[in-house]
Amino acid sequence: MRVLIVESDPGLGDVWQRHIERQGCRVSRASSEGEAIAALRDAKTPVNVIILNLFLQGGSALAVADYASYRHPEARVIFVTSTSFFSDGSLFALAPNACAYVRTNTPPEDLAAMAGHYAAN
Structure with missing residues (x-):
């Protein structure tokens, strides 16, 4: 299972990557x-x-x-944000491949569980 993390903050990306790799996923990273x-x-x-x-x-x-x-039409996108912008769910109309919308401070183990779940499906 392959996961791509697109995050501008390298420290946050590192934390997410370590947790997701523990789920058995292969992780790639991009910052832009x-x-x-x-x-x-x-x-x-x-x-x-x-x-x-x-x-x-x-x-x-x-x-x-x-x-x-x-x-990659089968790829699911988990959007992460630190703002309340799009909190009305309109993001799902703009990005049909979106499967989740979570806060940046979501515990990394929860984000990893979500990634593992969507990667397996």
């Missing part, structure tokens, strides 16, 4: 829109889950989700 698109484009095996910070410092998370729906 460009890196994420390159990772999706160059992936030799399908990406099952993308953990994607909604407010990337280097680009648009929605552009990454849109590209993923084209390049």
